[in-house]
Amino acid sequence: MGSIGSNLQEVRGRIERACAASGRDAHIFTQVPGPQAAHAARGVTLLAVSKTFGAEAVREAFAHGARAFGENYVQEALAKIEALADLRSQLQWHLVGPLQGNKTRPVAEAFDWVHTVDRLKIAERLAAQRPPGLPPLEVCLQVNVSGEASKSGVEPTELPGLAAAVAALPRERLRLRGLMSIPQPTEDISEQRRQHRRLCELLEALRAGGLALDTLSMGMSADLEAAVAEGSTLVRVGSAIFGARG
């Protein structure tokens, strides 16, 4: 592994090559653009997943242009957001880890995005607890695309109902932006693509049903090329930027 700066360069290169290979606009966003941006669905946002790495690693990534960071563990993230308060207005913080009902309040207060909403109760709490002074919390619904019984995420059959209910929550508090998945890890590229294609099809079906969604949060260090090929608009990359987690 190189430095965080050179790793970031390498990951950006991988995204650009993956975009070029599938004829997509190779623009890399450092933060997810607002929902009005018509071009949003064409470029790819690079989310740097900084879980288990300290605030200094985030500062280093920031110095090399990263502006959106993903965290898994609420307590760890809150400490990091606090330690990086001086950069707060320039950063977008995304929760990509599981969210329990008793942790929604600090998340609603501190984060910009939550990718892992998989039941209405959580979305309702986040909407109710989002401070009125802040912009709406942007959320994705996590979908279980691999069908493993143990995986979190809403089942595809339950998705349309959940999406409609979440989209109906007060928009000034919470805005449904799209879908997220954590597929079953596999080195088989065609299987990676099949699982990513499934999420893309589910998003298309919701759009066809009238929901204005623009975000497909899929692809990690090991499978970002397959995800970009299948339409990902946001890749969540940890180890390829920060190194192996201890």
Ligand SMILES: *Cc1c(COP(=O)(O)O)cnc(C)c1O
């Ligand atoms: C850890 C994590 C990532 C980043 O994984 P890498 O393989 O290190 O890139 C992305 N998404 C989620 C939900 C994660 O938990």
